């Protein structure tokens with residue numbers, strides 16, 4: 470599933486095609502996404518202007534002049550193409566390849582600036598949901614999300630507080646969207662390696678008895694911000710590089726230090742990267758470097 474850096478790169482790639490333009494027409498070719506697209510979807514958004522395209526965790530939020538916010542999620546396999554006809558580019562940096570088949574183009578936005586924005590999703594776990602702006606705070610998809618990891622409010626004290634009393638592992642805690650929003654398997658593994666902390670470590674050890682953060686909490690926060698910023702920067706460079714308009718990960722996949730590198734040499738010591746399974750997902754780490 471695309472994680473925060475991928476979604477942010479998609480947002481930056483779609484913004485020039487959508488922001489400030491009106492939706493002249495929308496074609497819904499198949500309503501069966503994760504949740505069916507509502508029947509009055511076309512009626513509600515046609516003619517409205519996209520006043521801004523934002524992001525919260527892994528959700529894209531298009532703020533419409535109609536008073537609705539269009540919440541879009543890529544699910545497992547969703548991707549967008551944006552542009553004018555043959556020059557369409559596919560913004561995003563994905564480790565797992567996206568579909569190239571137009572058979573799964575389910576929603577097409579025709580913008581007043583001449584751009585076309587197409588949503589493609591072979592596995593249909595993506596979503597398109599309209600929510601009145603006034604009801605956004607109560608929206609179930611967003612309501613329980615933890616802080617944005619790149620925001621100022623996400624710091625060691627907040628992380629320690631969110632983890633206080635939890636008996637789970639660091640891997641499980643950082644993957645929990647209520648603790649911090651937008652991280653998934655790839656970036657949790659990478660951040661833990663950068664912070665030199667074991668994915669198996671009990672999360673309560675990042676705080677003292679009173680819930681005050683220790684150096685481990687600070688190291689985790691620093692590592693999370695650094696790995697996300699590096700990935701977004703790499704995504705940005707792949708956007709500018711038209712040879713990578715197919716949505717490949719650009720340079721960042723070569724920067725993975727542990728993710729998907731089972732048995733390969735650790736970049737921090739003479740050991741090898743190990744893979745274990747936690748909560749049904751693969752975790753990659755170095756048992757020597759990460760304690």
Ligand SMILES: [Zn+2]
Nearest residue numbers: 735738755758
């Ligand atoms: Zn190592």
